[in-house]
Each structure stands twice: as structure tokens, then as C-alpha cells.
Amino acid sequence: MLGVRMPVLIACLGSGGASLEPALANDACRDCHPQEVTSYLTTGMGNSISRPVHQLSGSFDHEFSQSSFAVASSGSGLVQSVERGGLSAEHPIEYVVGSGNAAFGFLVRVDDYVYQSPISFYAKRRLWDMAPGFERHPAPDFDRPVLHECLWCHAGRPRPVPFTQNRYADPVLDLEAISCDRCHGPSEAHLEAPSSGTIVNPAKLPPARRDSVCEQCHLGGEERVLNPGKTFGDFEPGMQLEQVFSVYVEDFGAAEAGRFKVVSHAEQLALSDCYRASGERMWCGTCHNPHQTPGNSQAYYRARCLGCHGEDLVSRHSEPVGECVSCHMIRRPSFDSGHSAFTDHLIARNPDSSSEPGSNARRIRAWRDPADPELAHRNLGLAYVRLGERRKREDYLDEGAALLAQLVQTDALDSEGLEALGSVLLSKKAPPEAGLKELAVELLQRALREAPGIPGRYRTVAAAEWQAGNDGRAIELLTRAIEIDPQNRAAYQVLSRIHEESGRRREAIETWRRYLELVPQSLAARTALRELDQAGQGSEP
Numbered sequence: 001m002l003g004v005r006m007p008v009l010i011a012c013l014g015s016g017g018a019s020l021e022p023a024l025a026n027d028a029c030r031d032c033h034p035q036e037v038t039s040y041l042t043t044g045m046g047n048s049i050s051r052p053v054h055q056l057s058g059s060f061d062h063e064f065s066q067s068s069f070a071v072a073s074s075g076s077g078l079v080q081s082v083e084r085g086g087l088s089a090e091h092p093i094e095y096v097v098g099s100g101n102a103a104f105g106f107l108v109r110v111d112d113y114v115y116q117s118p119i120s121f122y123a124k125r126r127l128w129d130m131a132p133g134f135e136r137h138p139a140p141d142f143d144r145p146v147l148h149e150c151l152w153c154h155a156g157r158p159r160p161v162p163f164t165q166n167r168y169a170d171p172v173l174d175l176e177a178i179s180c181d182r183c184h185g186p187s188e189a190h191l192e193a194p195s196s197g198t199i200v201n202p203a204k205l206p207p208a209r210r211d212s213v214c215e216q217c218h219l220g221g222e223e224r225v226l227n228p229g230k231t232f233g234d235f236e237p238g239m240q241l242e243q244v245f246s247v248y249v250e251d252f253g254a255a256e257a258g259r260f261k262v263v264s265h266a267e268q269l270a271l272s273d274c275y276r277a278s279g280e281r282m283w284c285g286t287c288h289n290p291h292q293t294p295g296n297s298q299a300y301y302r303a304r305c306l307g308c309h310g311e312d313l314v315s316r317h318s319e320p321v322g323e324c325v326s327c328h329m330i331r332r333p334s335f336d337s338g339h340s341a342f343t344d345h346l347i348a349r350n351p352d353s354s355s356e357p358g359s360n361a362r363r364i365r366a367w368r369d370p371a372d373p374e375l376a377h378r379n380l381g382l383a384y385v386r387l388g389e390r391r392k393r394e395d396y397l398d399e400g401a402a403l404l405a406q407l408v409q410t411d412a413l414d415s416e417g418l419e420a421l422g423s424v425l426l427s428k429k430a431p432p433e434a435g436l437k438e439l440a441v442e443l444l445q446r447a448l449r450e451a452p453g454i455p456g457r458y459r460t461v462a463a464a465e466w467q468a469g470n471d472g473r474a475i476e477l478l479t480r481a482i483e484i485d486p487q488n489r490a491a492y493q494v495l496s497r498i499h500e501e502s503g504r505r506r507e508a509i510e511t512w513r514r515y516l517e518l519v520p521q522s523l524a525a526r527t528a529l530r531e532l533d534q535a536g537q538g539s540e541p
Contacts, residue, residue: 044099052078089521250361268345298323418447455485
């Protein structure tokens with residue numbers, strides 16, 4: 001168990017960090033819509049990211065990894081540190097993520113790269129603990145890449161470097177907290193000719209396009225797959241989500257949701273009796289006003305319920321009460337939330353907080369399919385492969401590979417699909433005469449030729465070449481990956497291992513030293529160097 005040892009209050013964290021007001025976008029709107037803008041800046045979305053001021057100092061131990069964490073706040077900022085196995089590191093915090101309604105997460109920056117801190121502050125419980133996904137991490141460090149997709153949901157306008165995982169321009173964010181344009185679209189035409197026809201009003205859109213405005217961030221699914229050549233920042237209100245990316249959810253059947261997740265609001269709502277009886281009229285905006293936080297939430301949401309069900313529901317209710325949500329939309333922990341509870345949008349007639357479906361559905365399905373059948377085929381195949389790799393499910397890998405292989409036969413598969421198919425074939429155990437390894441290498445090399453600017457792809461092809469016994473070629477490819485993406489730690493790790501297993505311990509050590517020149521606080525790299533030194537004691541390098 002984690003225990004807070006010294007909760008020294010520097011300031012009240014419950015009030016959050018200093019809001020990074022998205023002034024550039026919202027000030028243009030404020031002139032005509034002062035009330036909406038002012039109240040919006042008090043909401044969770046209006047405070048989606050902040051600077052690390054007025055935070056809480058403290059320390060705690062993570063027994064699972066035998067790591068100790070400390071947090072120090074001062075007038076100059078917030079610093080978090082970790083100590084494990086005689087090594088320590090500290091990182092100044094660049095951004096605080098979240099409004100604090102549930103928790104605050106933290107981001108660090110190393111040159112042009114952004115990483116997630118392994119610890120979070122849980123506002124309702126007022127304590128530090130491990131961030132979601134780090135609870136049973138054997139060696140937590142400040143090295144989880146903050147993907148471009150993550151910042152698109154938590155910030156206004158991130159500036160990602162294309163084809164990298166977590167590299168950004170300087171400054172990282174053109175616009176910081178989420179602003180009006182995230183839901184209403186670009187404002188230039190509206191500012192030139194203000195009218196309802198020059199700005200997006202989500203409530204006036206057809207159902208799929210209306211819902212897409214909220215789903216861009218509030219529908220995580222099990223996997224999200226970008227269309228070829230698209231980025232998450234390409235979505236604009238007024239589009240249907242599938243014009244940019246597809247979302248895939250577990251297919252448990254028509255009336256059952258998958259595991260309760262933090263970002264499953266749309267998925268849960270769509271399964272509710274309320275939504276299904278509405279004929280697509282019900283949507284997030286039926287109950288939520290994104291421009292304000294209700295002062296009396298119980299009365300506010302009760303009025304939303306009675307707006308559809310009528311006042312006579314109160315007299316017919318078995319036990320008339322003053323509010324609805326605490327019984328019919330209970331708060332419960334999600335499997336991916338760390339240590340917080342969230343509102344279940346299933347709107348159950350007789351909710352049972354203990355009920356939870358299995359976490360391994362036999363299949364997945366698209367939330368909505370793209371209009372192009374080949375694109376739908378490709379995206380589903382990629383979703384199966386990615387989820388299969390993450391969950392180590394051979395059936396998903398096989399399903400995804402079969403879908404992608406069909407597109408290869410018609411020469412309709414892009415480089416990302418070729419890479420995914422090649423990676424699955426490479427992982428298969430088959431006799432040499434089957435030729436799977438050779439086919440995998442051919443597909444991966446083709447993927448690299450078609451899109452040579454993606455550093456992760458060099459690493460994938462290098463792994464294939466290494467398995468095929470082509471160490472020299474693998475080293476060339478990894479060196480190129482590092483040139484394109486200098487903090488790509490996985491490339492250094494594979495390169496060092498190739499040298500080590502080939503008896504070149506000096507080169508293996510030098511590989512990690514090069515990485516440490518860029519990321520000197522990395523515990524993983526320093527631990528790897530220490531192990532190489534220990535292994536080489538008493539023997540020739």
C-alpha cells in the first residue's frame with residue numbers, strides 16, 4: 001500500500017494550478033459572448049491543462065517497485081523525484097493535466113520531448129499515488145511518451161512533430177487549455193461575418209456529426225485508428241469522426257458494454273434505455289451545458305431528467321427523492337482510472353455497482369464504419385493487430401492479419417498496414433520452409449520504402465533483419481531511426497542488445513552513453529549501464 005509520509009501543504013491543491021487561459025481564441029469570442037466565455041473558463045474543459053503553481057509537496061513509497069517518490073513545490077515551480085536501487089532522478093514539471101475534478105497528472109519536458117510523470121495527485125482523496133497504468137510497473141520512471149493523441153484531448157493546440165511519438169515544436173502548445181474552436185470550429189469566417197451560418201453549432205448538426213464533436217475526446221474505445229495520412233488534429237467540428245479516424249469497441253452484444261473506462265461516456269450512453277428510446281435525439285448536450293458548471297448539480301440534472309420523463313414520474317416513483325443521478329448514474333471506479341470514481345452513463349433503472357462484464361470480448365467492432373469499405377477493412381485489421389499485440393491475444397493478431405492480407409492481394413494496403421501485417425508474420429512460429437520470416441521482412445522493407453520518414457518503422461525493420469541474422473543491416477536501420485528521432489529509447493535499447501549479444505560490450509555501453517547525453521536523468525539507461533559494467537567486471541570488453 002502507498003502511504004503519504006509527509007503531506008506538507010504548500011498551498012491548497014484542490015484549487016488547481018494557474019489556469020492557462022486560451023486567450024487568443026476565446027478573447028475573440030468574448031466580445032459577443034461574454035457570459036459563455038467567462039463561465040466556460042471555470043469548467044473542467046476550460047482548465048484542461050495548467051502550469052505547476054500552488055501545488056502540494058509530499059512523498060510516498062511504491063512498494064511494488066521499491067521506489068520512493070518526492071514532490072517539492074516552491075515559488076520557482078514543482079519538482080518531482082524518484083529513487084530506486086541506489087539511483088535517483090528529478091524532473092521539473094512543465095504542465096499539470098486535468099482540472100482536478102478527479103485528479104491531476106503531470107508532464108515533464110526533456111528538450112523537444114514530453115513525457116508523463118509516473119505519479120498523480122488524487123484531488124478527492126487528497127493524496128499522491130501512482131498514475132493510471134503505473135500501479136504495477138516494475139521500474140516506474142519519467143519516460144512514458146506523451147502521444148500526440150493524448151495532448152489533442154487535453155490541450156488546445158499542440159504542435160507535434162510528424163511521425164514521432166512524443167516530440168513537439170517549441171513551444172509545445174500554440175494554444176494551451178481547450179478553447180471555443182474545439183467544439184465550434186474555426187472562427188475566422190464567423191468573425192468576418194457573424195451569423196449562425198458561419199460557425200458550427202453542434203446541436204444543429206446531423207446526429208453522427210453532432211455526436212462526433214464530443215466523441216473526439218470522450219470516446220476512447222479499445223483502439224483508435226487514423227485514416228492514411230491523417231492526424232488527430234485534422235478533425236474539425238462539422239465533420240464525422242470517421243473522416244479522420246475510427247474508434248473500435250469490444251463487441252459484447254447489443255445490450256452489454258465492455259469494461260467501465262474513464263473515457264467511455266458515449267459508449268455507455270448509447271446502451272442506455274434513455275438514448276435508445278430517443279431515436280438519436282438524445283446526446284451529450286441534452287444533459288450537459290459545456291459552457292458552465294451548474295451551481296447545484298443535483299437540481300440541475302434532476303431538471304434534465306424530468307424534462308424528458310415529466311413531473312408525473314416523481315409521483316409514480318417508488319421512493320420520491322430530490323435528485324436522480326446518485327441512484328441511476330452511480331459513480332464507480334473504472335479499470336483504467338487509477339484511484340478515482342466516475343459517473344456511469346449507462347443510466348440504469350436498477351443499477352448494480354458490482355456488475356462488470358468480462359474484459360476479453362471475442363470480437364471488436366467499429367463504433368461507426370468509414371464510408372469507404374476498403375478503409376473500413378484496413379482500419380479494423382489494424383485495430384485487431386494493435387489490440388492483439390497489447391493484450392497478447394493470438395486470435396486478435398490472426399484476425400487482423402487475415403483482414404490486412406486480403407488488401408495486400410489487391411495492392412490496396414498502405415505502409416502502415418504493411419508494417420502491421422509484417423510484424424504479425426514475424427512473430428509467428430513456423431518451420432523455415434513456410435517462408436513466413438522472408439515474407440515478413442519483404443513486407444516491412446516495402447513499408448519502409450513507401451514511408452521512409454517514420455523512425456519507429458526503422459526499428460521494426462531492424463528487428464526483422466536481426467531475427468534474420470543480418471546484424472549489420474539492423475544496426476544501420478537503428479542508427480537511422482536515432483538520427484530521425486534522437487530520444488527514441490527503444491532504438492537505443494535494441495541497438496545495445498545487438499552489440500551485447502554479439503560480444504561487443506564496449507559498443508553496447510557507448511550506445512547507452514549516447515542516450516544519456518540527451519536524457520541524463522533516465523533511470524532505465526543508467527540501470528542498463530550499471531548492469532553492463534557489472535557483467536563485464538573481470539572479463540575483457
